[in-house]
Amino acid sequence: MHRYPRWPIHLMLSFISTLMLIPFVWVLKTSLTGENIFTYPPSILPENPHLFYYVDVWYSIPFFRYLINSVIVSAIVVAANIVLNAMAGYSLSREFAGKKIIIVLFLSCMMVPFQVTIIPAYLITKELGLLNTYLGMALPLCSTIVCIFVFKSSFDAVPKSLIDAARIDGLSDLRIIFRVLVPLSQSAIATNIILAFIWSWNNFLWPLVIIRDQAMQTLPLGLSRFLTVVEDTTGALYAFCIMVLLPGLIIFLLAQKQFIAGLTRGAAKG
C-alpha cells in the first residue's frame, strides 16, 4: 500500500497556525514597543522593547484591585460550575419520565442570547439583594448548559454496574456523584474549569449592569474605563490586553490536555 508523505499536511497546518498567531504576536509586540500599527514596512521583531507600558497600566488604574475582583468572581463561578453541573449531568445520565423533554428544553435555552434575559436577571438579582456583590456577578454563570452536557457524556461512559454497586453499598446519589463519578471524570472537570474560567474572566455586560462601585469592577470593566480615560496610548492599551489575557492563557496551557480529551470524549467509537 502506498503511503502518502505527511509533510505537506504539516506544512499547511504550520502555515495556518502562524496566520492565527499573527494578531496575538502583533499585540504582544506593540505592548513592548508602542509602535503605530500602521507603520510601513511592519517589523516582525520588536525594536527597543521595554516593559514600561505595563508599569503605566499598573499605576494608571487600580489594576490589582480589578484583578482580585476578577479572580474572586471566577473562583466562585468555577466552583459552582463543577458542583452544579456534575449534579445536573448525573440526573441527565439517569432514566426518568420526561427526560427527553428536559434535554430539548436545555438545548432550546442555549438558543436564547443572554442579552434577552438581562432584564429579568437584573430584577431577580435585585430581589435577592445581590446587586454590586461578587455573588451577584457570578450568579448567571454558576451553571452552563454546555458544561452540563460535558459532564453528562462523561458520566454516560461510566458502566452502570459501578453505580449500581455503589448504590448497593449504601451510597446516596450525592455521594455517588462526588465519590464515584467525579473522580473518574477528570477531562470533564478540566473542560468545566477552563470554559467557566474563560467565560467569567471575559464577562463584560453583566458586571457592567450590576456593579455600582468602581472598587468592585472586574478587569474587562477596567479595560473599558482605561479606554475612556486614555485615548491614544496603543502601547499601554495593548499591555493591558496582555495582562488580562495572561491568566486565562496560563490556565488553558496547564489543563489543555484534559480539556481536549474532555471535548473529544465519545467522538470516536470503540
Place this chain on the structure above:
Amino acid sequence: MLRSVLYNRYTITFGTIALLAMVWNVYVMVNDDGIVAGRVVASDGSPVENATVVLSEKTLLVTSPRDKTTTDADGRFKFSGHTVYHVYLEAYKNGVGRAPQKDYHLYFRGQNLNLSESLQIEKTQ
C-alpha cells in the same frame, strides 16, 4: 502523596509565580527610598552651582511638578522621598541657560535613580 502534590504542574506554576512576586516585592521594599540624584553641568562640562532642578511626574495624561531643589557647588542635586514612576527632570539657571527636559521610566513608584548622564545646561538665546 506529598511528592505528587509538590511535583504537580499547577503547584509548580503557581508556586513559581508566587515566589517571583515575593522576590520582586522584597526588591521593591529595599529600593523604594524615592531617591533621584544627578548632576547639572554647563556646555563645557563644568558643574553649575545653584541651578534649579524640577522633578515632575509624567502620567499617561498629564505632567505635574512634584518637587524642586538646587544644585550644590559640585553641580549635584538629590531628591528623596518621591513616589513617582515616570520621572521628568528639567534644570535651569537664570542667566546661564536651560537643560533639555528628560524623562526616565522607572519600574515602580519611588524607585531609586542615579542619573548616568548629567543634565547639560545650554545657553538660551
